[in-house]
Amino acid sequence: MLEALERPIVFVDLETTGGSALTDRITEIGIVEVSRYGVDTWTSLVDPERDIPLFVQELTGISNEMVRGQPVFAALAPALAARLQGRLFVAHNARFDYxxxxxxxxxxxLIFExxxxxxxxxxxxxxxxxxxHGLSAIVERYALEPLGRHRALADADLVWQFWQIIHAHHSTQTIRQAVQSLTRRPGEPVATPRRPRAKTGKAE
Structure with a gap:
């Protein structure tokens, strides 16, 4: 499957202080990069420069103390942009993370597209x-093995596991056609919807 990749893919997940991309901030980034050379992972906590609401701390396990002293997003941005450049950006409820x-x-x-x-x-x-089709339902349906839940790298890894399940159930041609029909490209409008209040993250 790796050899057949037309270009690298990044499976991305974020944890945030809330559901609005305009007013809330990122607290953790997790990336699983898959290319013909193999699988690589990267994750970092991010100082959101504001308090994390208590219900979000309880959901994610990421506390104010954990993010204090971690890099702010601007410090990570140049290297992160290079890591994402030219890759297909894949996420569960991708408009949110994107x-x-x-x-x-x-x-x-910086401009990100x-x-x-x-x-x-x-x-x-x-x-x-x-x-x-939420992530919890997919985990249960296919008996995926989570490294944890509501943490960025753990959820990104679940999306990568689901990608492998897809390839076990469908032909490469079917998957390629579906991916081509669903992929949004730079310049096309992308909304930034709020996630459900019960979660700051992935669709359940």
Whole structure:
């Protein structure tokens, strides 16, 4: 499967202080990069320069004390932009993660644009008979093995696991056609919706 990749893919997940890309900030970034050379992972806590609401701390396990002294987003931005450049950006409820990163890069004085694919939409297209397409439902349905939940790298890894499940159930041609039809490219409008209040992260 790795040898057949047309270009590298980054499976991305964020934890944030809340659901609005305009007013909230990133607290953790997790990336699983997959290319023909193999699989590489990267993660970092991020100082949001504001307090994390208590319910978010309880959900993610990321406390104010954990992020104090960690790099602010602007300090990570140049290296992070290079890490994402030219890759297909894949995430569960991808508009959220993409929108947060766009806003964060803009505040750091950088422009972020990438081809974007949402695995919620991909799941709906390739598994139309499945009742639910949130990450928790996918974990249960396919007995995925989480490194944890509501932490950025752990959830990014779950999306990578789901990508492998997709390839076990569908032909490369079917997947390629679905990916091409669902991928949003720079210049196309991308909304930055709020996530449900019960979660700052991935669609359940």
């Amino acid at each position: 929108g947060f990163l766009q806003q964060s890069f803009e505040r750091a004085g 990438a081809d974007m694919l949402c695995t919620v939409q991909l799941s709906r297209k390739l598994f139309p008979d499945a009742g639910k």
